[in-house]
Amino acid sequence: MPQRFDLIVFDWDGTLFDSTALIVKSMQAAAVDLGLEPPSRERASYVIGMGLVEALRHALPGLDPAHYPKLGERYRHHYFASAHEVTLFDGVPAMLQDLKDRHHWLAVATGKSRRGLDEALEAVEMQRLFDGTRTADETASKPHPQMLLELMRQFGTEPERTLMIGDTSHDLELARNAGCPAVAVTYGAHAHDSLLAYDPLLVAHDVASLHAWLLQHA
Template identity: 40%
Template sequence: MSKQEKGYQVIIFDWDGTLVDSTGRIVDSMQRAARDIGLAEVPDSAVQNIIGLGLPEAIKTVWPDIHADQLPVMSAAYAHYFVVDSQVGMDFFPEARDMLERLRSNYRLAVATGKSRKGLDRMLDDMAIRHCFDITRCADETKSKPNPQMLKEILVELDLQPEQALMVGDTSYDLDMAKAIGMDSVGMSHGAHDESVLLACGPRAICHSIQELELWIGTHG
């Protein structure tokens, strides 16, 4: 079936926790960076809950009393631990790479992520997956989730309407930004936010694996 015959013309994916199993690595890197600058210890769940936001917004949400001059120091420390010195592994969820390769034959594919442009570009190249995506948007070049600005920019560039797009994500931030502009969404339960949190955002479906997601898209997309 051609791209033109599909109900959805573009599928927009979140990155961390949706395509890539990176939740543990993000939490580990954030906690180590916070310890480096003497911030108060917080539960891992507090860090997990802010995955999906842009890095400055995420840090300020968990540590609202952080001083302005500490923010860039912690951001740099987080990036170092995440990229160079993490003690936690990271890779695509099983079947994610193969799913993207198959979907790109029938859909345009996009990424809308809380990562920085530098961070996403590094991962696209390191994981040899850049060729699958028509367009990507990052939190440091537009407004952070849950503001839907990055979705609007993707639609404008592709000359599409919200009803022609599907957002796939593992957090309420992903699903809420889609809902704000009338875009359908699917929640992934294998990432940062609990299934009950995702359901409250009104997605068309909750999928528990990449295989289940691909089957849902094949049936409803």
């Protein structure tokens, strides 16, 4: 059966890496460190996938931008202090290996920093499986299409041959802005209904169902 997609691009946090709770707690703890009212879990989880500055702007609206550097520093402190406790969702390594064996190009488009993604990839020994990566501190943050446009340019793929997979509306809007089809997963940060609004090809409720769909339809 001919393959539909040459390039499959994954979000990282909440899609491959089970880090949603840690991101929320780290953002809340950073706010407390600065004597601020911490964002609710809903508000903090909504911004997952954005670059850090954009995330802080949405999670703590009205905060003086002069506080962003210190808040970002405290966020990174709390995140990296516990990042070793977080790992890939069950079934992710097998899914990625199966896609590599089918000769898809695999990539990551994430709101993480380059340092954060490189450390996460090293911790879970996943560097060899990805052919390309883009982070929010080296290109435009989601939902701007630049991440996907750069990856498509790198591999010479067309939008209709590129699939974006993510757990947030930012991921799906990124795909829409780049003209690419998308798949949503509900086991990460954003609720089912908010993802349906972007007409994904699939809404997967676990890695096993995502894996099975990709083997049949990608």
